[in-house]
Amino acid sequence: MNIFTGSDQTSVEPRLICKPTALAKYLLQQCSSLARPRLASWPRGDPHLQTLSSLLCGQLRHTLEFTRDHLLLRDGGIVALDWAVGTRQGGTSKWKRWEGRKEQQSEGKLGCFSSTPPILLLIPQSWGGTTPHLQMLCHQATRQGFYVVMFRPRGTAGCPLTKARLTEFGDPADLEQAVQYIHSRHPSSMLLAVSEGSGSGILLSYLGECGSSTYLTAAAAISPVLLGQLWFETAMPPIYRSGALFQRKLLLDRYSSSFKAVIDVDRALSCSTLKDFEETLFCSSAQIQQRTSMPRVSSLNSALRPGSHAQQGVAASAAWTLGERAYAAKNWDSYWDRNEPLRDADEVAVPVLCICSRDDPILPPASTLPLPLFQNNPYFLLLMTDKGGHCGFTLEGHDKVKEGSSGNEEVEESNWSHAVVLEYFRAVADFLGREARDVAHCGGAQGEFSQSEHKNRSSNRAPPRRRRTNTMKRPRPQAPGQSSGNAEEGNFMWRRSYTR
Structure with a gap:
């Protein structure tokens, strides 16, 4: 091989x-x-x-x-x-x-x-x-x-x-x-x-x-x-799509009474694709119609407006632990800006x-x-x-x-x-x-992965940050002084500098 x-x-x-x-x-x-x-x-x-x-x-x-x-x-x-x-x-x-x-x-x-x-x-x-x-x-x-x-x-x-x-x-x-x-x-x-x-x-x-x-x-x-986005948008054979949807809907239906104040549970349970189901659960663009049609019977319901912490069932005191995910994504594309695996x-x-x-x-x-x-x-x-x-x-x-x-x-x-x-x-x-x-x-000799170590030292003790949008589309930049020939040779020292 x-x-x-x-x-x-x-x-x-x-x-x-x-x-x-x-x-x-x-x-x-x-x-x-x-x-x-x-x-x-x-x-x-x-x-x-x-x-x-x-x-x-x-x-x-x-x-x-x-x-x-x-x-x-x-x-x-x-x-x-x-x-x-x-x-x-x-x-x-x-x-x-x-x-x-x-x-x-x-x-x-x-x-x-x-x-x-x-x-x-x-x-x-x-x-x-x-x-x-x-x-x-x-x-x-x-x-x-x-x-x-x-x-x-x-x-x-x-x-x-x-x-x-x-x-x-x-x-x-x-x-x-x-x-x-x-x-x-x-x-x-x-x-x-x-x-x-x-x-x-x-x-x-x-x-x-x-x-x-x-x-x-x-x-x-x-x-x-x-x-992730491509997977949700690609048509899946019916038997697998139905199985995956059934598992997800079973969970939602079990806690439907708890979620009714947050999302349109009936609409989610009627979805026929994984994309529609995911979008209904997590994107505010799919929830606007449900929010505008809800009767304003209490101050709690009126607090369920776009961008509110209550919309996600999260107290304001805990919102800092969730970052941007304390709010529903604005639309399908913004949802994947923060959730694309790579x-x-x-x-x-x-x-x-x-x-x-x-x-x-x-x-x-x-x-x-x-x-x-x-x-x-x-x-x-x-x-x-x-x-x-x-x-x-x-x-x-x-x-x-x-x-x-x-x-x-x-x-x-x-x-x-x-x-x-x-x-x-x-x-x-x-x-x-x-x-x-x-x-x-060797007494701590320099290695091929010192680029990662050098980068993380510069941010040592920094608080965790939410990353930018999808970066996997561009090649990984080489470290200063590292030639493509050395990379092909594989002279790597697989060391990490722990930053927390």
Whole structure:
């Protein structure tokens, strides 16, 4: 397998499209799964069959045990963090706690993870449900010694909704507070994150807004939504559009009485496309008609005017924590000015692996992928396959679940993207450890990524700022004195200067 810097490759093997840095070359050397596609062929490899199976069908749905932490946010909302702690044995009601991490670490399976188990943060689809695909990744990660925690956005998966406010597609504020909380609980553990499908919206937004201040060491996105506005505006096959809308409407209908003073719930529930539904929820241009038709029966209703904090169910005292998102977006375009996942891509300071398939039936065509981002930004890597569906990537001749000798259910390595992601995290951790040792040995030698360090030092101790509009359309500028030849050589020192 080679590193491709163009888009005209037609090889049937997975293609790694990225800037040829030292990390990219190291991944090719250390990640054997990159050169081992063995993806299932038809009929099992049919993109629709893989997609539906990964999102709806699976034998792992009720075999995992979680313990939940509720996190109170600054604006009074609540998100949940589900920690994987055990698995049900052989279809019985008994649960087995995972206590084998130390034994797994002693066997050297985790490499540089052996001292302290890393934490893997899983970010589900934007509607918050746990798919069999994500359940399988949870199983695989825990078997390999990761501590796994699943992020639950406000109001989803049984998480109580204490504010009449839902999370916008690319709003990373809740995720940022969750990451800070996890780090405070486990300060010595490496923190990694992987998103599934539309969950990439908040993960990529978070990485861009936090920049080098993030506590994450690396991230991955399986079948990510890289261009949010395009995804909402592209026609989706009816079966997937109906499923996604049903999940979103189910959440809204559950709290309809709380939202009726804020949005036109009936209009939202009658929407037939994801675009209309999202616009009705978050854009004031779609709410003007509803506001003007509301009877002015109280001072509270009259306070629901464009731009008021009450319009979003947020007290004025908490509005500063939300910034511009304390107000509904003026229109559809302004909504994406602040929510496009890659709007701050040039601020990302940790490696991000995106795994995509050309036959994905849910995402826009592969020809719309922002390839210049991966060709020019050393932090972004795109792993492209010809088949795999949406969050599918099933391996040939493997079953999802097998019976162990003790009668316990065990997960076989049946998903190629899971194997790649976990191997990628181990390789990145090992690579960064080597780089840190080299820097210490050289007494802090200058490196290729000193541009990021220099930039962040100049803004040290500065308060978090809301970014500008979409910046991923332009190439990342080179640091002063850095030639394109050096960039091609990949003489990088992957260091970060933490600004908070």
